[in-house]
Amino acid sequence: MKQEPRSCNAKWYLEAYERMARIRDFESRAAECFMKSELAGNIHLYMGQEASGVGACMALKDTDFITSTHRGHGHCLAKGARSDLAMAELFGKETGYCKGRGGSMHIVDVELGILGANGIVGAGIPLAAGSALASKIKDDGAVTLTFFGDGASNQGTFHETINMAATWKLPMVFLIENNHYGVSTEIHRITNTDTLAVRAAAYNIPGVTVDGTDVEAVYHAVDAAVEHARAGEGPSIVETLVYRYQGHYCGDPANYRPKEYLSEGKSKDPIDKARAKLLELGVAETEIDALDRKVADEIEAAYTFAKNSPNPDPARVTDYVYSSDNERCVLR
Amino acid sequence: MKQEPRSCNAKWYLEAYERMARIRDFESRAAECFMKSELAGNIHLYMGQEASGVGACMALKDTDFITSTHRGHGHCLAKGARSDLAMAELFGKETGYCKGRGGSMHIVDVELGILGANGIVGAGIPLAAGSALASKIKDDGAVTLTFFGDGASNQGTFHETINMAATWKLPMVFLIENNHYGVSTEIHRITNTDTLAVRAAAYNIPGVTVDGTDVEAVYHAVDAAVEHARAGEGPSIVETLVYRYQGHYCGDPANYRPKEYLSEGKSKDPIDKARAKLLELGVAETEIDALDRKVADEIEAAYTFAKNSPNPDPARVTDYVYSSDNERCVLR
Amino acid sequence: MKITVSKAIGQALHEEMARDSSVIILGEDMGVMGNVFAITQGFRDEFGENRVIDTPISESGFTGIAVGAAMRGLRPVVEWMYDDFITVCLDPVMNQAAKLRYMTGGQVKVPVVFRAPMGAGRRNAGQHSQCLEALFTHIPGLKVVCPSTAADAKGLLKAAIRDDDPVVFLEHKLLYAKKEDIPDGEYVIPLGQADVKRAGKDVTILTWSRQVYFALEAAEELAKEGIDAEVVDLRTLVPLDWETVKASVCKTHNVIVVEEGVLRGGVGAELSAQITSELFDELDSPVGRVAGLNVVSPFSPVLEDAEFPHPADIVAGVKKTLGR
Amino acid sequence: MKITVSKAIGQALHEEMARDSSVIILGEDMGVMGNVFAITQGFRDEFGENRVIDTPISESGFTGIAVGAAMRGLRPVVEWMYDDFITVCLDPVMNQAAKLRYMTGGQVKVPVVFRAPMGAGRRNAGQHSQCLEALFTHIPGLKVVCPSTAADAKGLLKAAIRDDDPVVFLEHKLLYAKKEDIPDGEYVIPLGQADVKRAGKDVTILTWSRQVYFALEAAEELAKEGIDAEVVDLRTLVPLDWETVKASVCKTHNVIVVEEGVLRGGVGAELSAQITSELFDELDSPVGRVAGLNVVSPFSPVLEDAEFPHPADIVAGVKKTLGR
């Protein structure tokens, strides 16, 4: 890869901070709504991992692509998704990103390069490689980054896809968010190596492990991987070590984890860290507070929008199964 | 692993030679029958790769297990399968290993530790790990070795299984027969590393690449891996570099391969090599010729047995789908 | 004694593990967590981590491992966290477990149970809400069980574990919390016996899993209008208890099949075809079907409720069949 | 002009690749070898290795890659070497391609074609002989095409490639070598149009793929006995050409469905159920079904021939339906 990149300035940090704050606020509100039964189904919270998604997406252009996971709110918002449309989707409303058809695990905004959260663990990985293949064929210069978890790295799709991507030098990045757990299962109980990035050796590609609570560290690692990919050198693994503050799903008490996991994670909170860094860079506390309020207002508005939006019309339940001949295909 | 094993003696080589000759003769006869349309379906010939299967199985006890592939004749015979029952199975006869229900790709003899050839590329790998898990749970001291090809190593089952096997320290060996081709596709066109054994690093287990035309070299490598497994140290990868003399299936002209592939392979013929070694070890040429004749007679008898055996009764086509309640389950 | 369906399933697993040391459990989060539906809590401590195995998220691998272990004489019970994930592990089920006995001419037995929660109604959206029993019934070599009550779930799961064939055992997520009576002491319910959950004379409702409850609700509604519905809980789809189906059809002469899964290619199609072809002269009306729509499971509650059958749909279906 | 079915498929692929640069081909041995059935020979040289891609044996990976590429505006045509291998790549088909449009509220199109050879009769045994179209028809979001003739295969494949939905396109291996007339010049056959391959008035035989030929043979046999059979080649199973089915049933009043795949849960079940429920009063006899047995495909030729329908079985099926 390239030489060590320069460090990020205040402007950069303000942007990163805002995106992380947006994710945190969005999810805090969503969790609140979920616990009050305003939200149905299941949500998987990204809280604590914000620096990973934001650091990674800060290294991408608007014209680049991502695929995401069941824990996708953070990735989508980091890539620029609108909090109101996302919130409305969580509420299952007609105004949501997917008109309420998809819900929390299926947020997509192709215009913004968000090829989708995904409810199937490991399924986004080959989709991302397909996007990278399309870029290679079209020669459009775009890079695709696929987010997935430590747990997902044990799916066959990981191996199959990374092997093809490495061989075909696809312009993509494999971003493993290692929060140490797949639901209740600690990663070292189900794998035999210290890090997951070492698997890069099996495909003869670069692999690094970085502190995923440090938005700048993530940014630099992903930036290098993106440049590598954009230069036609193929994919890399970037593994970010992060902490999942909540249980696996909202409401999971996570009794299977030692207490230290959470205290350790909270002591490294990515947003606290970024705030400290902003102060260090000379940004006034009042400016940061104003940013916090701006984000809080945005999320409040998103909530109001979502809550007041109409439900889908049940009579339209058969729409959108097919692009053409829909009526005939769903009739029989 | 252990210290370098001593070299093999004449007795050992006579046994290895006999098994390799049996495979070669069996398949030459099968190919002949296939070309004369005495055999139906499809057969995948192991010719040229004999040292891999035999060297590996010589390192196993009778009480150990193997799983095999679509190219399974050699593995099964190397592990002790009877050539008459195997030939009858290729002929689809009631006297065959599987009563004619399975054919070339499904030979099984559980008593002999042969858990089955398999028509699905990569499917034998987890079955083998299941056998190894059973051994671990029963603590029966058996080791399971799974044969598969370079092509199969790109299936998701490879990654999923080897990760579990490494983590759980299952008593097994991953034996990759790298004949450089999966059907027409050369391995370096679809992977990004020089060898496949390097993938062992991703699971923190041993991995070696050996000359698969040298039965003794294969034996020593597998022996070390088997001892490692039997000692409770977990799995290893052994990659044998071999040559597939025939096309992918019997009748495939294999035009996609450079001529040198075959000439190189034939110059390293494993049976020729073993014969030379036997002479070197002081075995009389007449003794080797006698062994050749013994094997030829056995295969002739196997052919006669197979040819003269009865076909299954078509009225019994619904037998064996279920162990219990078969009639009711196949009726509706 | 009243216990939940999930507890009943846990009891079946526990009793069989205690009875037979060859029974093992494999799946994601089965050990330390004791399963995401709390079904195997405490099992790991009691039976050890060799027999209650936390797997990585490698369904194809660990399902294949279970099949291999079954070939070696163990009786693995695999869990897929949702039946929707069969998409990542169909091979060891369909091309291996289901076929090995046949392809080996009867040499091999594959006593493995594949358990999975299934079903809609929890707003889990397109990839976590399907009822896929129809897919499994189309695969020769598999037995397929879909219990409704706690008592049935327990007795059938014990039978499934003791069965020498691969059994797909599908549990409806929205039944787990149902509290019901189960018999005291040890009992087993043989596979392939339907259960008439409500006797009636005017129309037969063939169903299974959660829809049994909806059918019973519908039957009460119908009773108010003077229609006496018989609710037959098939419990096992393969093998099918044709004798019970036939007896009911010959009594009522009108049938509807109710299932939560997708209509097209559903189990109802097969039942309709069989009943029509074999009992044509017994039928006063064509076999009706009430099933999930031919769509993807929607997230939005209002859409999801419109997608799969509710009691009112069954009432309407019966009336349509009876021409009332 | 007479060409083989495999050649006709090659022509369709070639024409569409030449016409539209967004069409790409992915699969095992599609490039250097030009496919194991010689369908894409020369394509790699002509269109380049970016558009004719030799994949590793990683079906789940490359099928998912095709779906991702389709989301990005390409029109990938994937080949699975045999349809039996859907077991290792069902997820990108069922949980991704089929559902993405719905789950995104119509935001996404997934114009991908999944081609696969299928079928019995080549003595390829349990894991290489299945007809799995029923499985695909049960998955909302997929279109399913099963051509019989060279002309149909070509025109339908072109339509499938141009279609904006995921299409599963199943080709019977034992038809590849059949030499038949195809129309001159460019043509497309829209999905969802059945074709009456033989008109008749006494009984309707609904079928597709290789069984069309067997049905036509059977019809000739039946004609000798004075039974005039109509052979309807459905060609596309989703969408289904109900109008043609209905017209035929209303003409003949007797129907059998003939399919090579497994009976239980087959497409015939669905057709039988629909016809019975909607055209009950038109039927003189219950809908008959002639299909593969509920067993694993046997290797032995004598067993395999007993396992799937042959013309004589169709003749017998028709006579049974007509009570003759």
Ligand SMILES: Cc1ncc(C[n+]2csc(CCOP(=O)(O)OP(=O)(O)O)c2C)c(N)n1
């Ligand atoms: C194929 C598949 N298997 C299992 C699940 C159930 N499941 C959803 S998330 C999850 C854990 C994923 O762990 P990881 O990849 O580490 O992501 P994290 O939840 O930690 O973000 C599991 C097992 C699923 N959705 N898909």
Ligand SMILES: Cc1ncc(C[n+]2csc(CCOP(=O)(O)OP(=O)(O)O)c2C)c(N)n1
């Ligand atoms: C899942 C699956 N995909 C594809 C095939 C078709 N197929 C059979 S053998 C083979 C090549 C296997 O290559 P390799 O593993 O190197 O074994 P070899 O044939 O060289 O012994 C292929 C593609 C299959 N049987 N199963």
Ligand SMILES: [Mg+2]
């Ligand atoms: Mg995780």
Ligand SMILES: [Mg+2]
């Ligand atoms: Mg090979």
